[in-house]
Amino acid sequence: MPVANHREIAQPSPKYHLSCVSCGWESDPEFRLRCPRCSGALDPRINLENVTERDGDQPELTYLDFLPVESEHFLDADVSVRTPCHPAPRLGAAIGLPRLWVKDESQQPTGTTKDRLASVVLAVFRQFGIKEFVASSTGNSSTALARAVQRDHSMRAHFFCGRDFTGDHDIETGDRVSLTVVDGNYAQATQTAQEFAARHGLVWEGGFFNWARREGLKLTYLEAFDAMDDEPDVVVQAISSGMGMMAVRKGVAEYLACGRLTSSPRLLMVQQDTCAPMAVAWREGRAELTEDDVIEHPTGLARAILLGDGRATYPYMRGIATESGGAIVSVSQDELVQARTMLRELEGLDVCHSSAATIAALRNEAAAQRITPDQVVLVNLTGRERNTAAAAGPALATASVG
Known part of the structure; x- marks a missing residue:
């Protein structure tokens, strides 16, 4: 569907330009959702030459040099906040991954990332x-x-x-x-x-x-990378459309470019078995989803990831999994309940079932030795129940x- 495109009132920004992640088409800054040449997703390509370390409690200002927007447009310091990222030793020991770290986005004002x-x-x-x-x-x-x-x-x-x-x-x-x-x-x-x-x-x-959504979600991971003692070997998040995975891939690329990371982690995406069109297609080696994959009325405990039609975004998730050496997996409803209980009892983290999907997946991956005890693992707990x-x-x- 056609949408209005809005250009900046000012001259073309030296801070960034838009680029299609699929075909490389480029444009000066404007609010445009898709590439006019191939309909692909667009990313703002940030000029990282003048990146400096900034202190402060407001994450958008701390990481301003990594965002496609100037400071005067952030009017309210309390829309989002910095959140804890810390080791989870008891939970890590219980699932066989002692170098487990958790990023707790349930501490955001509305309870989610x-x-x-x-x-x-x-x-x-x-x-x-x-x-x-x-x-x-x-x-x-x-x-x-x-x-x-x-x-x-x-x-x-x-x-x-x-x-x-x-x-x-x-x-x-x-x-x-x-x-x-x-x-x-x-x-x-x-x-x-x-x-x-x-x-x-x-x-x-x-x-x-x-693309502004993904830039905001990217800050979750920049904060986490800066908080961790070691670089992550594996990053895990539950997905519906997969915005968060697009965000972490871009954050990794930018941190590699400016020397804040030295290697790319594997990216593991998680869905629930009752609504897992992407996980099924990945397991079957398919390049795209079809109408037969659409779930008209999805159900499941993890309500935040109940997206029954992933046709528009699955190709991006497949590309991320392939490029990073990761995967798209699914977990059962019972595994969600068990993982949520473990998070609460072992780490005092009362998060939603969508967040718990990450731990359920890690238990399975560790049991199958696809992730090993020596690896540093970062999970994004995207929110809590409201x-x-x-x-x-x-x-x-x-x-x-x-």
Whole structure:
């Protein structure tokens, strides 16, 4: 679907340019979601020549030289925060990986790593003069974006979700924030949201293909790399679309380029067995997903990764797994429960089932000796459970599909 592209008001930025990760097409800075030549994902290529070490509590300013946005566009210091990254010796010993480290993103203000993307997305929108946008998600992204919008009185946002995910949205609706519940699944809610944006001439936020999202998530890993005593041999995260994996790959490349890392880790991606189209395709050696792989009504304990249609992003995840020597795996519902219990009892970490998927996968990989005790392993615990019930304020609406 066509979307409006917004160029910076200022002259072309010496800080970065856009580049297609698939065909190499390049452009001066603009808010564009896909490559006009091949429809591939775009990345901002940062000029790393003048990178300096910065101190501070606000992660966006600490890592400003690695972001495609200037400091004046970060208006609120509390949209996202730095989070702990530390060894997990008891858990590591229990699963046979004594050099295990955990990055605890459950400490973010809304309880998930998506606060990081909210901070950078809104800063990029300010940079391009975007004051109103439309978005959809299964809960965490929209919750984080809505909170950030509420803190900037110049912004307006319209969020859409499938009915099954209403309770996963913790959104205070009002004059500047609306939540529309669609009688359909996530994919149908996204289609309805895109149609709404086109009909009203508004910016479609873009989800996975919004490069500003991935730049925000990248900060999780830059913080982790700087906190660790040793470089990671393996990095593990649960995935739905795979934004986080795109983020860590780019962060690794940038840290290699400026000498902060000396080697690339293997990247291990995890889905749950009840909704694992990418893991199945990877296991079968397939290059793409088809309509037969789409799960119309996905279910499972790990609600944050319930994406039933991964066709648009699987090729990127397959490429990352192949290039890094990693894999895309799945874990069972029982394994999710066991891993979550282990995290709580052994490390005092009360995280969601999506976060626990990383530990479930590591138990299996260690048992199969695909990861060995001498290796340094970093897991991204992306968030915690929220007692969510959408705030059905005056702007809560319902839309039908069709």
